[in-house]
Amino acid sequence: MSDCIFCKIIEKKIPSKVVYEDEHSLVFEDINPQAPVHALVIPKKHIPTLLDITEEDNPLIAHLVKVANKIARDKGIAERGFRIVTNCNPESGQTVYHIHLHVLGGRAMHWPPG
Numbered sequence: 438m439s440d441c442i443f444c445k446i447i448e449k450k451i452p453s454k455v456v457y458e459d460e461h462s463l464v465f466e467d468i469n470p471q472a473p474v475h476a477l478v479i480p481k482k483h484i485p486t487l488l489d490i491t492e493e494d495n496p497l498i499a500h501l502v503k504v505a506n507k508i509a510r511d512k513g514i515a516e517r518g519f520r521i522v523t524n525c526n527p528e529s530g531q532t533v534y535h536i537h538l539h540v541l542g543g544r545a546m547h548w549p550p551g
């Protein structure tokens with residue numbers, strides 16, 4: 438999608454600190470980290486929100502979770518604990534309308550979230 442910032446990151450039209458990449462996904466460091474580890478796992482397919490996921494995306498979503506787990510292990514936060522967050526629509530705080538899993542860790546997380 439031409440006006441999507443994350444599609445531009447996938448196309449390398451906007452620079453990012455890439456952590457991992459494969460055929461279907463890209464992982465990069467969040468530009469405004471909220472924890473010592475804060476990576477974004479995104480599909481290369483442009484899907485605006487969680488609500489736009491369809492049945493045919495099931496393998497893709499499973500893949501994104503697998504990649505998020507790999508990132509947590511690689512970053513050394515898997516055993517300590519980490520959080521996966523996906524915001525959906527304005528009241529959740531979603532600001533980029535290309536789905537992404539926030540992988541957060543490296544500090545104690547609070548609950549309930551803000």
Ligand code: 5GP
Pocket residue numbers: 442451453454465466467468469470477523524530531532533534
């Ligand atoms: P959301 O608010 O949609 O859940 O999360 C969007 C995330 O993308 C935010 O944490 C924000 O810091 C991050 N972000 C927005 N623009 C850029 C960018 O150009 N580069 C990177 N690396 N992260 C971005």
Ligand code: ZN
Pocket residue numbers: 438441442443444445482483484534535
């Ligand atoms: Zn996009």
